[in-house]
Amino acid sequence: MSTKRFILPESEIPTQWYNIVAEMPNKPLPPINPATKEPLKAEDLYPVFCEECARQELNTKDAFIDIPEPVLEQYKNYRATPLVRAYGLEKALDTPAHIYFKNESVNPLGSHKLNSALAQAYYAKMEGTTNITTETGAGQWGAALSYAAKAFGLEAAVYMVKISFEQKPYRRSIMQTFGAQVTASPSMSTKAGRKILTENPTHQGSLGTAISEAVELALNTPHCKYVLGSVLNHVCLHQTVIGQEAEKQMAMAGEYPDTVIACFGGGSNFCGLALPFMRHKILEGRNTRFIAGEPASCPKLTKGKFAYDFGDEAGYTPLLPMFTLGHNFKPANIHAGGLRYHGSGAIVAQLLKDGYMEAVDVEQLDSFKAGVLFARSEGIIPAPESCHAIAATVAEALKAKEAGESKVILFNLSGHGLVDMAAYDQYFAGDLVNHDVTADDIAATLRDSGIA
Amino acid sequence: MSTKRFILPESEIPTQWYNIVAEMPNKPLPPINPATKEPLKAEDLYPVFCEECARQELNTKDAFIDIPEPVLEQYKNYRATPLVRAYGLEKALDTPAHIYFKNESVNPLGSHKLNSALAQAYYAKMEGTTNITTETGAGQWGAALSYAAKAFGLEAAVYMVKISFEQKPYRRSIMQTFGAQVTASPSMSTKAGRKILTENPTHQGSLGTAISEAVELALNTPHCKYVLGSVLNHVCLHQTVIGQEAEKQMAMAGEYPDTVIACFGGGSNFCGLALPFMRHKILEGRNTRFIAGEPASCPKLTKGKFAYDFGDEAGYTPLLPMFTLGHNFKPANIHAGGLRYHGSGAIVAQLLKDGYMEAVDVEQLDSFKAGVLFARSEGIIPAPESCHAIAATVAEALKAKEAGESKVILFNLSGHGLVDMAAYDQYFAGDLVNHDVTADDIAATLRDSGIA
Numbered sequence: 001m002s003t004k005r006f007i008l009p010e011s012e013i014p015t016q017w018y019n020i021v022a023e024m025p026n027k028p029l030p031p032i033n034p035a036t037k038e039p040l041k042a043e044d045l046y047p048v049f050c051e052e053c054a055r056q057e058l059n060t061k062d063a064f065i066d067i068p069e070p071v072l073e074q075y076k077n078y079r080a081t082p083l084v085r086a087y088g089l090e091k092a093l094d095t096p097a098h099i100y101f102k103n104e105s106v107n108p109l110g111s112h113k114l115n116s117a118l119a120q121a122y123y124a125k126m127e128g129t130t131n132i133t134t135e136t137g138a139g140q141w142g143a144a145l146s147y148a149a150k151a152f153g154l155e156a157a158v159y160m161v162k163i164s165f166e167q168k169p170y171r172r173s174i175m176q177t178f179g180a181q182v183t184a185s186p187s188m189s190t191k192a193g194r195k196i197l198t199e200n201p202t203h204q205g206s207l208g209t210a211i212s213e214a215v216e217l218a219l220n221t222p223h224c225k226y227v228l229g230s231v232l233n234h235v236c237l238h239q240t241v242i243g244q245e246a247e248k249q250m251a252m253a254g255e256y257p258d259t260v261i262a263c264f265g266g267g268s269n270f271c272g273l274a275l276p277f278m279r280h281k282i283l284e285g286r287n288t289r290f291i292a293g294e295p296a297s298c299p300k301l302t303k304g305k306f307a308y309d310f311g312d313e314a315g316y317t318p319l320l321p322m323f324t325l326g327h328n329f330k331p332a333n334i335h336a337g338g339l340r341y342h343g344s345g346a347i348v349a350q351l352l353k354d355g356y357m358e359a360v361d362v363e364q365l366d367s368f369k370a371g372v373l374f375a376r377s378e379g380i381i382p383a384p385e386s387c388h389a390i391a392a393t394v395a396e397a398l399k400a401k402e403a404g405e406s407k408v409i410l411f412n413l414s415g416h417g418l419v420d421m422a423a424y425d426q427y428f429a430g431d432l433v434n435h436d437v438t439a440d441d442i443a444a445t446l447r448d449s450g451i452a
Numbered sequence: 453m454s455t456k457r458f459i460l461p462e463s464e465i466p467t468q469w470y471n472i473v474a475e476m477p478n479k480p481l482p483p484i485n486p487a488t489k490e491p492l493k494a495e496d497l498y499p500v501f502c503e504e505c506a507r508q509e510l511n512t513k514d515a516f517i518d519i520p521e522p523v524l525e526q527y528k529n530y531r532a533t534p535l536v537r538a539y540g541l542e543k544a545l546d547t548p549a550h551i552y553f554k555n556e557s558v559n560p561l562g563s564h565k566l567n568s569a570l571a572q573a574y575y576a577k578m579e580g581t582t583n584i585t586t587e588t589g590a591g592q593w594g595a596a597l598s599y600a601a602k603a604f605g606l607e608a609a610v611y612m613v614k615i616s617f618e619q620k621p622y623r624r625s626i627m628q629t630f631g632a633q634v635t636a637s638p639s640m641s642t643k644a645g646r647k648i649l650t651e652n653p654t655h656q657g658s659l660g661t662a663i664s665e666a667v668e669l670a671l672n673t674p675h676c677k678y679v680l681g682s683v684l685n686h687v688c689l690h691q692t693v694i695g696q697e698a699e700k701q702m703a704m705a706g707e708y709p710d711t712v713i714a715c716f717g718g719g720s721n722f723c724g725l726a727l728p729f730m731r732h733k734i735l736e737g738r739n740t741r742f743i744a745g746e747p748a749s750c751p752k753l754t755k756g757k758f759a760y761d762f763g764d765e766a767g768y769t770p771l772l773p774m775f776t777l778g779h780n781f782k783p784a785n786i787h788a789g790g791l792r793y794h795g796s797g798a799i800v801a802q803l804l805k806d807g808y809m810e811a812v813d814v815e816q817l818d819s820f821k822a823g824v825l826f827a828r829s830e831g832i833i834p835a836p837e838s839c840h841a842i843a844a845t846v847a848e849a850l851k852a853k854e855a856g857e858s859k860v861i862l863f864n865l866s867g868h869g870l871v872d873m874a875a876y877d878q879y880f881a882g883d884l885v886n887h888d889v890t891a892d893d894i895a896a897t898l899r900d901s902g903i904a
Contacts, residue, residue, distance in 0.1 A: 004528040007459055076456040077536075077831055084529075088603075106558045108832040110870065147831050151540075170622070173873035176880060177827055375629055379529055379599050380560040418562065418870050421625035428628060 008080035028346035029321035083249035088377035111415030113144035116238035121148035135210030138337030139171025141229030146180035162205035212314035230266025239272025293392035297435035301359035326449030332435035335423035480798035481773035535701035540829035563867030565596035568690035587662030590789030591623025593681030598632035614657035664766035682718025691724025716744035745844035749887035753811035778901030784887035787875035835867035
């Protein structure tokens with residue numbers, strides 16, 4: 001029998017996060033103050049973020065940062081996650097490619113998001129915060145954050161994108177089971193929400209609007225900090241436990257990936273898997289391809305513009321260097337709620353600009369087609385977000401078959417779809433469609449968003 | 453740092469199932485033909501069951517039975533499952549007890565049920581069957597069987613208890629994603645279903661009625677066999693991979709359980725965890741307690757009668773030796789759908805009668821209270837069924853605290869509750885109640901069921 005799952009003992013869980021910024025030839029551009037256009041210092045972020053997270057956000061020196069012991073203790077609840085050779089999928093595709101996936105879906109909260117939620121909740125607690133607030137799209141980040149808050153004795157308030165709040169009631173229930181307060185966003189409870197709702201009463205929400213509401217709450221509440229599930233450098237940092245484990249596990253399998261693939265919303269699971277492997281491309285010139293799979297309905301990497309833009313709809317955040325569709329971009333109501341975000345995060349923006357990685361866009365119907373194929377061949381129903389990584393993997397595996405090449409492909413199964421079954425129901429019923437975005441649409445929202 | 457999860461390498465997955473019947477001092481009574489009252493031979497079961505399963509059902513000789521290689525290959529997709537020290541729960545209870553749980557919830561189908569589904573689907577395929585049919589309560593068995601059928605290239609038809617079909621639409625969707633045909637039971641598609649529905653048009657279904665429908669379909673369809681997710685000896689046999697792994701993992705932890713606990717519906721997850729440990733009680737007189745946690749609304753072990761009874765409502769099955777509430781018992785609509793069954797299975801019936809194990813009943817509200825405590829302290833939302841095991845564990849851990857004794861308690865986390873969030877919503881909303889069954893109720897259904 002050949003080995004299928006590569007398992008690391010607890011002693012092999014990484015004890016440091018990998019900060020690629022310290023080793024990037026071109027550093028990501030800094031966040032800047034929208035008023036003064038000056039680069040921000042860590043202190044400028046303290047009113048909103050935990051101080052340690054703010055320092056990590058701007059850390060360009062330390063390639064490795066210690067994971068605090070209490071966070072490691074929590075990681076031991078579910079890490080290391082398995083690396084799995086997808087023999088079933090290979091057989092279904094009849095491909096000579098070797099396909100591996102890092103299975104973050106076995107995390108009890110259902111996705112990779114807990115890796116950063118625990119870190120951020122821990123720092124918040126250590127700094128005397130009593131309440132944390134955040135946004136969530138499909139609810140994977142919100143669920144993780146709700147548990148992390150409970151684990152460290154904090155209260156959590158989560159703004160959940162309205163369309164997901166309605167599409168995914170079980171994720172709301174999960175957050176509530178962990179004691180979080182969940183509000184559909186846009187809501188009337190914040191100035192930002194009220195402005196959006198009075199201008200557009202049927203607004204279905206987006207990550208950008210939910211961020212605005214959460215940031216506003218943090219700014220106006222004592223002992224309350226804002227935490228974010230993706231995009232920012234420190235979130236990508238915390239996720240690098242994924243790739244560090246995968247490196248060791250690929251070595252156990254006796255292989256090294258030719259291609260590393262992950263879905264892409266703000267960058268958290270992509271960076272988590274890719275950056276530790278990217279290190280070898282940067283330092284040793286290793287010839288690995290990195291592919292971010294984004295939805296065709298929200299194509300910031302493939303069709304967006306490299307520019308400074310706000311991270312949220314209301315313009316509360318600093319200006320961030322991004323590949324962006326404009327912070328006023330209103331993504332279609334696809335089921336991959338975690339990918340409905342207008343911009344890319346500074347690290348990925350720079351890596352894409354510098355040619356270290358590439359991106360593909362995936363149509364909604366192709367994503368579910370790939371997800372169903374994966375479910376039936378591997379027994380795991382993937383999250384709609386992860387289906388985008390699977391679709392990109394299937395495309396690469398079929399190219400390898402065409403070329404008769406035995407490529408090694410590694411993708412991130414960022415989460416399971418057990419709480420997204422309504423999406424599968426709609427897919428099988430033929431009720432889902434693709435949502436394409438034209439160059440004209442993008443030009444218009446970029447203009448609306450103040451980006452020339 | 454102390455170890456939290458005890459992980460076995462793939463090479464330590466058991467390669468044999470443990471058949472306790474071969475070593476029981478008093479063998480379980482045989483199934484008998486309702487007409488002749490003669491004990492059944494394996495051949496008598498062939499019209500309904502796979503032949504190998506029928507032989508395993510009546511095997512009283514072999515203590516260990518080889519697991520076929522293709523089944524082992526499938527086990528490698530998710531086994532071995534972790535054994536976890538529940539430090540969080542211990543802390544929440546402030547108990548000196550050491551609490552461990554076997555985490556079957558990381559199975560991609562969400563519960564332990566796949567262990568037997570794969571075996572039964574494999575045997576069906578080997579014997580030339582093209583279609584398999586079964587019943588499911590909460591849908592955990594149905595989901596597992598749907599994937600197992602797909603894995604071995606069979607078509608699956610699942611009769612899902614109507615109340616669960618309505619309460620748990622996501623489990624239905626999961627089955628459909630794997631390509632199964634799912635019918636709410638009782639249905640008009642079988643004689644048994646029509647009889648029930650014409651007598652009682654609002655019948656909410658039970659495992660007993662769904663079994664009748666599935667057996668009827670198998671009997672009337674060429675190349676179609678019936679498979680069952682619990683109760684029968686061969687199902688308990690297949691589940692013993694759980695306990696065999698747990699034995700090795702407890703040894704890694706340097707402990708041996710004083711008390712082994714599992715929830716109880718028909719016996720599959722209880723037997724799976726308990727029987728390999730029970731072996732040492734039988735052979736070596738080891739002083740371990742075994743506790744089955746059943747719902748107070750369906751208290752066959754604590755308040756039922758040891759007698760021969762039908763396994764299904766329509767009386768299609770052989771007569772089985774059971775602790776039973778009568779096959780006409782109509783369980784309340786509790787959310788732990790997998791525990792809504794009137795009888796116990798022959799192995800457990802005998803072990804309980806002979807004093808090798810004990811049973812406790814758990815009220816619905818206590819089960820969810822324990823489940824929420826577990827979720828908040830361990831980060832895993834348990835299935836409503838598993839909440840019964842957790843409630844029994846909490847009770848034992850608190851007794852240990854009272855007595856100042858450092859007991860070692862091991863329980864089976866048979867599944868996660870991510871697809872049961874509607875139940876948690878209702879619990880938090882105060883919409884759930886307890887359902888008690890009186891001695892008079894039971895006497896009446898026993899009489900109705902033809903049991904003196």
